[in-house]
Amino acid sequence: MKLIYTHENRLLVELVKSRLEVAGIKTRLKNEYAQGATGELAPNQVWPELWLERDRDLERAQQVLAEAEVEQKNWLCTACGEDNGAAFDFCWQCGRSRPTAD
Structure with a gap:
């Protein structure tokens, strides 16, 4: 598994997850409930993380995210x-x- 995206805002992570899954790329969300540990751990260590289930999807996932970024400019x-x-x-x-x- 490879980390593809992380952000402090869970809604943005969910949006990226949705975009990738629409493109047929399977993902797994980690640190979904870790924000309760904020204060004990560094803030960026409890951010939600989106991981690719298949390493071979990395290049395609990066392409999907790059296209989404262009759309938002x-x-x-x-x-x-x-x-x-x-x-x-x-x-x-x-x-x-x-x-x-x-």
């Missing part, structure tokens, strides 16, 4: 130059649609 409108948030599919200033990723 702001984008610049090619028509008016407005900086738009990642959640927008259309420029809020001029209405032009978001350019497709190459």
